[in-house]
Amino acid sequence: MKAVVYDRYGPPDVLRLEDVAQPVPRRDEVLVKIHATTVSRADCATREANRRSGLAIMLLSRCISGIRAPRRRILGCELAGVVEAVGAAVSEFAVGDPVFGRTGFRFGAHAEYICMRQTAQIAHKPTGMTFEQAAAVCDGAFYALSCLRAAHPHTGQRILIYGASGAIGTAGVQLAKHFDADVTAVCNTQNVELVRSLGADRVIDYKREDFTLNGQRYDVIFDAVGKHSFRRCADSLTRRGIYLATDGLENLVLQLSTSLSGGKKVVLFGMQPRDPKKDVVLFLKKLIEAGRYRAVIDRSYPLEDVVEATRYVETEQKTGNVVLTVTGA
Numbered sequence: 001m002k003a004v005v006y007d008r009y010g011p012p013d014v015l016r017l018e019d020v021a022q023p024v025p026r027r028d029e030v031l032v033k034i035h036a037t038t039v040s041r042a043d044c045a046t047r048e049a050n051r052r053s054g055l056a057i058m059l060l061s062r063c064i065s066g067i068r069a070p071r072r073r074i075l076g077c078e079l080a081g082v083v084e085a086v087g088a089a090v091s092e093f094a095v096g097d098p099v100f101g102r103t104g105f106r107f108g109a110h111a112e113y114i115c116m117r118q119t120a121q122i123a124h125k126p127t128g129m130t131f132e133q134a135a136a137v138c139d140g141a142f143y144a145l146s147c148l149r150a151a152h153p154h155t156g157q158r159i160l161i162y163g164a165s166g167a168i169g170t171a172g173v174q175l176a177k178h179f180d181a182d183v184t185a186v187c188n189t190q191n192v193e194l195v196r197s198l199g200a201d202r203v204i205d206y207k208r209e210d211f212t213l214n215g216q217r218y219d220v221i222f223d224a225v226g227k228h229s230f231r232r233c234a235d236s237l238t239r240r241g242i243y244l245a246t247d248g249l250e251n252l253v254l255q256l257s258t259s260l261s262g263g264k265k266v267v268l269f270g271m272q273p274r275d276p277k278k279d280v281v282l283f284l285k286k287l288i289e290a291g292r293y294r295a296v297i298d299r300s301y302p303l304e305d306v307v308e309a310t311r312y313v314e315t316e317q318k319t320g321n322v323v324l325t326v327t328g329a
């Protein structure tokens, strides 16, 4: 099968299309023929061994992904496709079923085929969704949900989402509204209407207004794009407010130090189960089928153009998600 592989950490052009052995499903696995996947910030960060995040994170990243070279040659955290074969013990899926899901840090979705355990983060594709749309559902939503759950979202809770136009941000706005929170979204001028259409109660254009100066207080400030800081927005949090972070080692340190106080807290990414199960994927499927969640797609590229797609994601200016379509499918 064709797959995008890389053998050393580096810039986008370390990625190349190669013929690799097609995986064979074990007893409890399904073989999925992938129709669409995405290029995420996690793919980019892993490919360059988190070079931009400083020495400590870079070393940590290499400890996880391979010290000298990547252990997993194929990136790609999420996908949509069709079940092509099933192992003998698989009861939940049958050949021909359209599915969608997330591989997370197991990666492997930038390929024509992938094997996933039936208990992994995979479910039947929501009805009425294209493969491209379904491929872009899970990863941003997974992170947004992990963060929001750490803040115990509830009716009327005042949540500000900074960076509301990214993959995590667009998911965050919709999920916070699902929990009936009062949502203020912050984004650039060109994304104001989009973010409003996702359900935000009010939208602040950061080009025109600095939310930290408007005198408002929020129960939760969710920095969905890693561009703000607890220090800069602490005064905009209520007395026991929570700053949710998606990036930065300093936020881990702040999480530990603020956890000991009774006041404002920092939480980096909420709880991440080591082997997350499919409950998040099933939850998203339900929301989508109820018309309460959609994937925002900025651009779509054929798998062959992965380098170009990756360069675009690395501008850090994509709106929602960037999809790769697998044309062999």
Ligand SMILES: NC(=O)c1ccc[n+]([C@@H]2O[C@H](COP(=O)([O-])OP(=O)(O)OC[C@H]3O[C@@H](n4cnc5c(N)ncnc54)[C@H](OP(=O)(O)O)[C@@H]3O)[C@@H](O)[C@H]2O)c1
Pocket (backbone or CB within 6 Å): 040, 041, 042, 043, 045, 077, 139, 140, 143, 162, 163, 164, 165, 166, 167, 168, 169, 186, 187, 188, 206, 224, 225, 226, 227, 246, 247, 313, 316, 317, 318, 319, 320, 321
């Ligand atoms: N997606 C993942 O799988 C993943 C996994 C782990 C960690 N993370 C981390 O989570 C963070 C968000 O990831 P993501 O994939 O959601 O990001 P993303 O989609 O790349 O975010 C891009 C969006 O952020 C907006 N943005 C850029 N600079 C901004 C600023 N200074 N203020 C406000 N908005 C700004 C951009 O619009 P404008 O520039 O037009 O405003 C663009 O719409 C990143 O720090 C990433 O490293 C992501």
